[in-house]
Amino acid sequence: INNGNNQGCPLSMIYYAFYNAxxxxxxxxxxRDEFQFGYVDDVALLAIGKDTSDTHKKLSEMMMRPGGAFDxxxxxxxxxxxxxxxxxxxxxxxxxxxxxxxxxxxxxKLTTVTPVQTYRFLGILFDPKLKWTAQRExxxxxxxxxxxxxxRLTRTSTGISAQGMRKLYTTVALPKMSYAADVWxxxxxxxxxxxxxxxxxxxxxxxxxxxxxxxx
Numbered sequence: 001i002n003n004g005n006n007q008g009c010p011l012s013m014i015y016y017a018f019y020n021a022x023x024x025x026x027x028x029x030x031x032r033d034e035f036q037f038g039y040v041d042d043v044a045l046l047a048i049g050k051d052t053s054d055t056h057k058k059l060s061e062m063m064m065r066p067g068g069a070f071d072x073x074x075x076x077x078x079x080x081x082x083x084x085x086x087x088x089x090x091x092x093x094x095x096x097x098x099x100x101x102x103x104x105x106x107x108x109k110l111t112t113v114t115p116v117q118t119y120r121f122l123g124i125l126f127d128p129k130l131k132w133t134a135q136r137e138x139x140x141x142x143x144x145x146x147x148x149x150x151x152r153l154t155r156t157s158t159g160i161s162a163q164g165m166r167k168l169y170t171t172v173a174l175p176k177m178s179y180a181a182d183v184w185x186x187x188x189x190x191x192x193x194x195x196x197x198x199x200x201x202x203x204x205x206x207x208x209x210x211x212x213x214x215x216x
Contacts, residue, residue: 016040023072026062034058039122045069052089052098059087060102070104087113090128124180132184136203139177143210146173150214169214177207 009015023043024036033048047058063069073080087100100113118134119126125135150168153159160168178185186199 013040019076022076023069026068026072034062036062042122044121052091052095055089056087056098056100059100063102064105070106074106082109082111085111085113086116086119088117088119088126088128089115090130092129095128122180124183132200135184136200139179139181140203140206140210143173143177143207146176147210147214165214173214 020038020041020043024038026036027034035046036043037046038044045059045062047055047062049055049058061068069080072078082104089095089098095115097115099115101110103110115128117127125132125138127134146169150165150173153168154162154165185203188197188199188201188204190196191198
């Protein structure tokens with residue numbers, strides 16, 4: 001497959017769905033401990049195991065085995081930028097920062113990938129324990145930034161109307177700050193004992209504060 005299709009072509013997204021389908025199907029259909037998922041050129045490999053040695057071994061196999069990621073890269077003329085690779089170990093227990101190592105079968109180049117504590121994938125900031133702290137902080141900053149911009153537009157003598165401000169807030173600001181919220185946002189709710197609330201309590205308070213500023 002030759003590269004060169006214009007990225008501005010309206011059919012590019014449809015073409016790419018066929019182009020990288022093989023990369024998302026490198027595991028056997030019966031596999032229950034390894035998966036691939038992604039969108040366009042952002043792809044992630046997921047391995048489930050008893051410890052990091054087990055999961056790292058599975059990840060390496062997905063990359064190096066016949067019909068794996070490296071073979072797809074060569075057959076599709078799409079060389080991986082190995083310096084951009086990242087690995088995150090998900091566990092409820094503290095884990096040593098054990099790196100992932102593998103060798104490209106076509107170049108015999110050894111690659112070492114050090115685990116990260118925060119990584120952005122498809123616009124969402126992931127963390128090893130899926131607490132979503134970094135993602136919520138990012139959303140809170142986005143809320144404050146958009147509210148400030150909207151307030152500036154309404155303070156000028158020829159600024160937008162209240163109706164226009166509301167439309168701008170609901171159509172632009174809200175989607176920006178709540179992007180993929182169904183993944184990282186947990187509605188505050190009472191614990192079984194009823195003594196305290198759990199969920200994204202602090203983030204919700206920040207969001208309410210920003211919405212109040214937008215109204216004022």
